Amino acid sequence: MSVTAAQGFTAAGIAAGIKAPLPNGSGGNPDLALVVNNGPRLAAAGVFTANRVKAAPVVWSEQVLKGGRVSAVILNSGGANACTGPLGFQDTHATAEKVAEVLDGHSAGEVAVASTGLIGIRLPMDKLLPGVEKAAAELTEHGGEKAAIAIKTTDSVHKTAQVTVDGWTVGGMAKGAGMLAPGLATMLVVLTTDADLPSADLDTALRAATRTTFDRVDSDGCMSTNDTVLLLASGASGVVPDKDAFAEAVRTVCDDLARQLIGDAEGASKDIRIEVINAAGEDDAVEVGRSIARNNLLKCALHGEDPNWGRVLSAIGTTSAVFEPDRLNVAINDVWVCRNGSVGEDRELVDMRYREVRITADLAAGTESAVIWSNDLTADYVHENSAYSS
Amino acid sequence: MSVTAAQGFTAAGIAAGIKAPLPNGSGGNPDLALVVNNGPRLAAAGVFTANRVKAAPVVWSEQVLKGGRVSAVILNSGGANACTGPLGFQDTHATAEKVAEVLDGHSAGEVAVASTGLIGIRLPMDKLLPGVEKAAAELTEHGGEKAAIAIKTTDSVHKTAQVTVDGWTVGGMAKGAGMLAPGLATMLVVLTTDADLPSADLDTALRAATRTTFDRVDSDGCMSTNDTVLLLASGASGVVPDKDAFAEAVRTVCDDLARQLIGDAEGASKDIRIEVINAAGEDDAVEVGRSIARNNLLKCALHGEDPNWGRVLSAIGTTSAVFEPDRLNVAINDVWVCRNGSVGEDRELVDMRYREVRITADLAAGTESAVIWSNDLTADYVHENSAYSS
Numbered sequence: 001m002s003v004t005a006a007q008g009f010t011a012a013g014i015a016a017g018i019k020a021p022l023p024n025g026s027g028g029n030p031d032l033a034l035v036v037n038n039g040p041r042l043a044a045a046g047v048f049t050a051n052r053v054k055a056a057p058v059v060w061s062e063q064v065l066k067g068g069r070v071s072a073v074i075l076n077s078g079g080a081n082a083c084t085g086p087l088g089f090q091d092t093h094a095t096a097e098k099v100a101e102v103l104d105g106h107s108a109g110e111v112a113v114a115s116t117g118l119i120g121i122r123l124p125m126d127k128l129l130p131g132v133e134k135a136a137a138e139l140t141e142h143g144g145e146k147a148a149i150a151i152k153t154t155d156s157v158h159k160t161a162q163v164t165v166d167g168w169t170v171g172g173m174a175k176g177a178g179m180l181a182p183g184l185a186t187m188l189v190v191l192t193t194d195a196d197l198p199s200a201d202l203d204t205a206l207r208a209a210t211r212t213t214f215d216r217v218d219s220d221g222c223m224s225t226n227d228t229v230l231l232l233a234s235g236a237s238g239v240v241p242d243k244d245a246f247a248e249a250v251r252t253v254c255d256d257l258a259r260q261l262i263g264d265a266e267g268a269s270k271d272i273r274i275e276v277i278n279a280a281g282e283d284d285a286v287e288v289g290r291s292i293a294r295n296n297l298l299k300c301a302l303h304g305e306d307p308n309w310g311r312v313l314s315a316i317g318t319t320s321a322v323f324e325p326d327r328l329n330v331a332i333n334d335v336w337v338c339r340n341g342s343v344g345e346d347r348e349l350v351d352m353r354y355r356e357v358r359i360t361a362d363l364a365a366g367t368e369s370a371v372i373w374s375n376d377l378t379a380d381y382v383h384e385n386s387a388y389s390s
Numbered sequence: 391m392s393v394t395a396a397q398g399f400t401a402a403g404i405a406a407g408i409k410a411p412l413p414n415g416s417g418g419n420p421d422l423a424l425v426v427n428n429g430p431r432l433a434a435a436g437v438f439t440a441n442r443v444k445a446a447p448v449v450w451s452e453q454v455l456k457g458g459r460v461s462a463v464i465l466n467s468g469g470a471n472a473c474t475g476p477l478g479f480q481d482t483h484a485t486a487e488k489v490a491e492v493l494d495g496h497s498a499g500e501v502a503v504a505s506t507g508l509i510g511i512r513l514p515m516d517k518l519l520p521g522v523e524k525a526a527a528e529l530t531e532h533g534g535e536k537a538a539i540a541i542k543t544t545d546s547v548h549k550t551a552q553v554t555v556d557g558w559t560v561g562g563m564a565k566g567a568g569m570l571a572p573g574l575a576t577m578l579v580v581l582t583t584d585a586d587l588p589s590a591d592l593d594t595a596l597r598a599a600t601r602t603t604f605d606r607v608d609s610d611g612c613m614s615t616n617d618t619v620l621l622l623a624s625g626a627s628g629v630v631p632d633k634d635a636f637a638e639a640v641r642t643v644c645d646d647l648a649r650q651l652i653g654d655a656e657g658a659s660k661d662i663r664i665e666v667i668n669a670a671g672e673d674d675a676v677e678v679g680r681s682i683a684r685n686n687l688l689k690c691a692l693h694g695e696d697p698n699w700g701r702v703l704s705a706i707g708t709t710s711a712v713f714e715p716d717r718l719n720v721a722i723n724d725v726w727v728c729r730n731g732s733v734g735e736d737r738e739l740v741d742m743r744y745r746e747v748r749i750t751a752d753l754a755a756g757t758e759s760a761v762i763w764s765n766d767l768t769a770d771y772v773h774e775n776s777a778y779s780s
Contacts, residue, residue, distance in 0.1 A: 051709030053715045053731070083703050085716070085732030120699025120733055220686050223708045225700075296610050296686070296767075297775050304776030310615075311508025313473050317443030318613045325443045326475070341443070342475030343510055377686075379769035379775075385687050386694030386768075 002144025002160035003035045005171030007194040008234025011035045011143035013150030018078035018117075018124055018133025030150035032128065032196055033076040036103060037071055041235030042110065044070035045203035049227035055082035056089040057113040058226060060096065062067040068199030070232050071110040073190055074099050074135075074162050075151050076128060077175070079117040082225040091123050098129050098389050102136040114188045114228040116153055116175060144270060148173035151188050154384065156264055161256035163249045168195040168237040170249045174257040187214065187261060189229040191253060194244055196235035205247040206231045212370075213254035216286070216294040219265040219375045229254075262373045267381030270302050272374045274359045280366035284321035288361060289372030291315045299377035305352035307332040313341070322365045329362035392534025392550035393425050395561030397584040398624025401425045401533035406521025408468035408507075408514055415609045416464040420540035423465040423517065424525040425580055428494060431625030434460035434501065435593035437600050439617035446479040448616060450486065454502050458589030460622050461500040463580055464489050464525075464699040465541050466518060467565070469507040472615040481513050488519050492526040495505035504578045504618040506543055506565060520711055531665035538563035540580050544774065546654055550647035553639045558585040559626040560639045577604065577651060579619040581643060586625035596621045599733030602760075603644035606676070608683040609655040609765045612622040619644075657771030660692050663763040664749045674711035678751060679762030681705045689767035695742035697722040702749060703731070712755045719752035 004011050016032040037044075046065035048058050064070060068387045074095055081088050096111040115123070138146075148158040155175050162171035177186030181302075191206075210229055233251065241249075262271050274292050279285035292298065295315040301308035309330045316328060330338035337343075375381075394401050406422040427434075431606075438448050438457040454460060458634075464485055471478050486501040505513070528536075538548040545565050552561035566577030581596075600619055621640065652661050664682050669675035682688065691698035699720045706718060713758040720728035725740045747766075765771075 051704060051707040052709075052713075053703045053718075080700075083700055083728065083732055085730065088732070119698075119704065122733075216536070223704065225704050225707060296771075298732045300772050300775035303772065304777075306776065308509075310470075310473055314441060314509065314613065314615050317441040317615060319442075323442075328443075338473065338510070340475065342473055342478070343512075377772055379772045382687075382690050382693065382767055382769045382772060385690035386696065 001162050001171050002148045003171055003192045004144035005162040006169040006192045006234065008038050008236025009035060009192045010038060010139040010141055012135045013143065013146030013149040014135045014138060014140040015130060016134065017127040030146065031076055032131040033075045033137055033147035033150040034137055034139060035073045035147055037232045037234050039234055041196060041233055042069040042071050043197060043199040043202055043233040044068060045199055045206045045231045047206055047229045051223045051225050053083065053225050055080050055226040056084060056092040056114060057081055058114045058228060059089065060092045061112040061114065061228060064109060067109065069110050070230065071106045071112065072099050072103060072111050073112045073230055074132065075114040075188055076123065077116050077151050077153050079115060079121055079123045080119045081115040081123050081225050082119040084122055088122060091125055094125065095128060095132065096130045102133050112230055115315055116151065116188050116226055117288065119225060144171065144173065151175040151241055154266055159257055159260040161253045163252050165245055165249055166239065168239045168241050169193060170253050172253050172257060174261060174343040176261045187227055189257060191231040191250065193233050194235065194237035195233055195239060195241045197240065197246065199245060202231050202233055205250045208247055209251040209254040209383055213258040214250065214279050216370065216372045217262055218256050218290055218372055219262060236321050258373065262375060265375040266384045267378045268375035268379055270357050270376035271355055272302060272357045272359060272376065274361065274372045274374060275369060276361045276363065277369045278366055279363045279368040280322035282368045282370055284363065285368050285370035286372065287319050288316055288321050288363065289370050290362065291319050292359060293372050293374035296377055302357050303376035303378050307337055307347050307350040307352060309337040312339060312361060315360060321363060323363040327364040329364065331360040333358050391552050391561055392538045392563040393561055393580050393582045394531050394534035395552040396475065396559040396582045396624065396659035398428050398626030399425060399582045400428060400524040400529040400531055401537040402528040402530065403527045403533065403536030404521060404525045404528060406524065407517040408466055420536065421466055421468040422521040422525055423540040424529060425463045425537055425539035426529055427461055427622050427624050429624055431586060431623055432459040432461050433587060433589040433592055434622040435456060435589055435621045436594045437596060437619045439614055441613045441615050443473065443615050445470050445505060445616040446482040447471055448504045448618060449479065450482045451504065451618060453500060459500050460502050460620065461496045462489050462493060463502045463504065463620060464522065465504040465578055466513065466690065467506050467541050467543050469505060469511055469513045470509045470616050471505040471513050472509040474510065474714040478512060481515055484515065485518060485522065488522045492523050495521055498738060500622055504580050506541065508614060516631050534563065541565040544656055549647055549650040551643045553642050554641055555635055556629065558631050559583060559628045560643050562647060564651060566651045577617055579642065579647060581621040583623050583633045584625065584627035585623055585629060586627065587623050587630065587636065592621050592623055592632060595640045598637055599641040599644040603641065603648040606762045607648045607652055608680055608762055609652060652765060655765040656774045657768045658765035659768055660747050660766035661745055662692060662747045662749060662766065664762045664764060665759060666751045666753065667759045668756055668757040669713035669753045672758045672760055674753065675758050675760035677709050678706055678711050678753065679760055681709050682749065682751065683762050686767055692747050693766035693768050697727055697737045697740040697742060701763055702751060703728060706751060711753060713753040717754040719754065721750040723748050
């Protein structure tokens with residue numbers, strides 16, 4: 001159901017020709033999505049990449065979101081429009097103007113833009129702008145799936161989620177398969193809701209949700225220039241929800257989409273759930289989790305179904321978290337292979353056959369915890385990212 | 391030549407049976423090296439891993455080096471003796487005692503120990519201790535090569551270097567092929583000199599040299615528990631060298647060995663020289679260089695001979711260095727593919743056929759610079775580190 005699960009939204013996904021046409025001449029892959037908020041409310045919040053090298057659409061949309069209102073989001077795959085200079089920014093601006101022009105009564109200053117694809121190439125505006133007209137003509141209340149399909153890059157499947165509570169709904173779509181690391185995993189995400197809330201409440205809920213979901217997905221340690229997560233509210237349900245219930249619904253949808261991103265990461269054969277427990281602080285737990293998530297040697301070992309806990313300890317040892325080396329405990333798939341910084345239970349007891357691998361790192365230094373999701377490192381990942389530019 | 395290039399040293403390398411025997415029954419790979427300083431001076435300095443999870447031999451040798459005197463170094467491959475608890479430390483202690491016992495007039499407190507291999511397994515002391523006797527019996531002034539061979543793990547070749555200046559020599563050996571990242575690349579290095587200098591001078595020269603050589607090798611971003619670099623002086627030449635000349639000789643040998651480590655990194659097909667120029671400070675230059683060196687997507691692209699400068703910019707953007715995104719310039723193999731944060735010269739001009747790839751990142755923010763060496767990320771790296779425990 002995606003971005004049209006909530007009332008008050010229409011969407012479309014079309015092939016504008018930004019991506020290369022398919023060899024069979026069938027017109028090309030979908031590459032342009034349009035999501036429109038038909039109100040009555042146009043409240044919105046957004047979270048963007050922490051990368052200091054930001055794509056033009058990120059610079060544009062950050063500015064749009066400062067107004068707290070978004071009437072439409074236009075998203076393209078097939079090109080990131082990053083590192084494209086002032087002309088690239090003009091392309092983003094022209095895209096927003098085009099959306100405002102084809103949708104009666106819209107203002108470009110309330111149109112968010114998101115792009116994904118190769119860095120350092122200009123977008124083919126001669127294809128993109130006519131595509132906007134085509135997308136506008138195909139807007140429907142059932143267009144959410146097509147929009148989710150149009151933002152895919154190396155994703156093998158499109159990703160959607162939704163939660164309905166007491167007469168209001170939060171739904172959404174996501175793309176992302178590589179360059180997945182925090183400061184948002186590399187992703188474009190659009191969430192919509194028909195709950196009746198102002199942008200300040202959306203912002204609070206969205207920041208709280210992304211902090212413990214998308215921001216704790218670290219597939220390959222590479223932070224994108226284009227990460228964008230938007231939450232749009234139409235107010236069409238007429239319901240003003242309880243703030244905690246709303247925050248929980250947004251978190252649930254974000255968590256669902258984040259797990260789908262990890263499950264479809266480039267070349268991955270394992271989804272790795274890293275839980276750091278008994279940390280002195282949450283920041284310590286996150287730092288240790290990320291260090292484990294980014295250890296290439298460990299990621300290779302897990303790919304080979306080798307419960308190599310020594311590589312977990314060597315990763316923990318590079319952090320500034322509070323711990324004593326001889327008090328560290330590590331479990332892999334619930335077998336405590338390391339106790340007190342040394343050999344624990346027999347590693348032969350660890351069953352590594354399944355896609356999900358659970359690592360528990362006990363810092364024995366406090367009561368805080370955090371979960372980071374990651375993937376293994378595989379020859380397929382190397383192949384996908386070396387065989388062609390992406 | 392190795393550690394016996396300088397006068398006053400003897401060395402040996404033997405197969406003690408710590409590594410599994412060869413299938414043909416020919417007695418196993420060399421796995422135990424002994425280096426002895428026969429004086430008249432026994433001055434020494436050492437630099438060790440910055441990993442907070444330190445192997446038993448690192449904890450031991452750090453203590454030994456505080457005295458500034460080392461009469462012998464015993465090194466084993468086939469097991470790191472890391473994360474082995476108090477019993478592992480006892481094993482290291484017993485090894486040093488055994489060396490002192492078999493070498494007349496030595497004290498265990500002046501015997502440094504270094505180990506490399508799998509983390510989290512105890513060393514087979516029933517093989518190691520008899521091996522010490524065997525190694526002592528084979529000590530010669532020509533044993534440097536054999537010692538260098540005995541410390542190999544996944545190294546495809548052994549690594550030695552030397553410089554001779556005005557009657558004194560600095561020579562050395564190194565091992566290291568994976569877990570190569572700073573806070574010293576994962577390595578064991580022993581340098582020897584017959585120059586007549588006290589330990590304080592050795593320490594100054596060694597720290598200055600490692601800071602710009604081994605500490606700027608970042609093959610796979612993984613910091614080891616066992617990194618050890620030792621410099622021993624015998625004074626046997628009777629020459630007190632100029633301090634600057636001595637520092638330069640030590641730096642030259644370290645640089646030579648560091649380049650050999652990169653050239654033999656696990657699974658690598660490219661040696662990547664990353665030079666960050668026009669940085670506001672040296673720390674900025676190093677931070678940016680490391681971030682580029684650790685970007686898996688870029689490492690894959692370079693493996694595929696794709697001059698993907700967008701991934702260089704996205705890596706720079708994750709740092710806290712001083713720069714403006716729209717003033718960044720990047721050259722790959724001397725072609726300025728990115729100018730002012732945007733598209734520069736035609737990437738088709740970049741010749742990527744050779745093993746060495748040169749990336750120049752111009753921060754346009756100052757006058758400082760630094761060079762970091764790294765490797766590409768390949769399916770062979772994944773295979774070497776997933777197919778078996780290492």
